[in-house]
Amino acid sequence: QVQLVQSGAEVKKPGASVKVSCKASGYTFTSYGISWVRQAPGQGLEWMGWISAYNGNTNYAQKLQGRVTMTTDTSTSTAYMELRSLRSDDTAVYYCARDTSGEGIDYWGQGTLVTVSS
Amino acid sequence: DIQMTQSPSSLSASVGDRVTITCRASQGISNYLAWFQQKPGKAPKSLIYAASSLQSGVPSKFSGSGSGTDFTLTISSLQPEDFATYYCQQYNSYPPAFGPGTKVDIK
Numbered sequence: 733q734v735q736l737v738q739s740g741a742e743v744k745k746p747g748a749s750v751k752v753s754c755k756a757s758g759y760t761f762t763s764y765g766i767s768w769v770r771q772a773p774g775q776g777l778e779w780m781g782w783i784s785a786y787n788g789n790t791n792y793a794q795k796l797q798g799r800v801t802m803t804t805d806t807s808t809s810t811a812y813m814e815l816r817s818l819r820s821d822d823t824a825v826y827y828c829a830r831d832t833s834g835e836g837i838d839y840w841g842q843g844t845l846v847t848v849s850s
Numbered sequence: 851d852i853q854m855t856q857s858p859s860s861l862s863a864s865v866g867d868r869v870t871i872t873c874r875a876s877q878g879i880s881n882y883l884a885w886f887q888q889k890p891g892k893a894p895k896s897l898i899y900a901a902s903s904l905q906s907g908v909p910s911k912f913s914g915s916g917s918g919t920d921f922t923l924t925i926s927s928l929q930p931e932d933f934a935t936y937y938c939q940q941y942n943s944y945p946p947a948f949g950p951g952t953k954v955d956i957k
Contacts (some may be wrong), residue, residue: 770949777939777951782944835899836899839896
């Protein structure tokens with residue numbers, strides 16, 4: 733069965749960086765993309781970006797351009813999302829999700845809480 | 851960028867009720883519309899893709915319709931496990947925006 737297992741919660745200070753991992757299993761990793769979505773406390777879902785696990789092509793949300801980098805390691809079927817220069821309003825639960833072209837997102841990771849606080 | 855709106859923002863319903871949620875895109879998105887269900891403290895769950903196709907394992911009480919700019923999600927007979935927040939998302943073009951959500955709670 734398809735599973736996306738994310739790394740554990742993080743607490744970071746403003747200005748620091750965080751790197752969240754998402755390990756995929758149960759399918760051919762390079763046949764799909766991975767989207768990253770975040771949710772601030774009490775708020776809705778915000779799309780952050782997408783990466784092709786096939787060739788590493790990326791597409792990022794404009795508001796995060798320059799601060800976010802998404803990568804994959806096909807040898808371990810793991811996707812990564814790094815966010816730099818963290819601010820308090822980056823405090824959120826970060827989700828990875830399998831993204832199928834034409835069929836959108838079908839499976840989600842369990843989420844990773846990132847707290848940014850001095 | 852395409853903007854997504856949902857109505858209502860919240861609704862109260864009883865077990866057994868038929869519930870309809872509307873999602874509107876600011877420009878045409880063909881049928882590239884997905885619906886997700888999220889319960890408190892949990893990851894979203896994918897319900898529908900391509901406006902009307904059920905994801906694997908999703909019960910048939912959920913149905914979606916629409917094309918272009920106007921879409922609906924219908925729950926035919928609301929059950930206790932259906933009380934949640936529902937989001938639509940367009941994936942016709944980048945950025946694939948989500949709607950603000952519709953919270954369905956118990957009357």
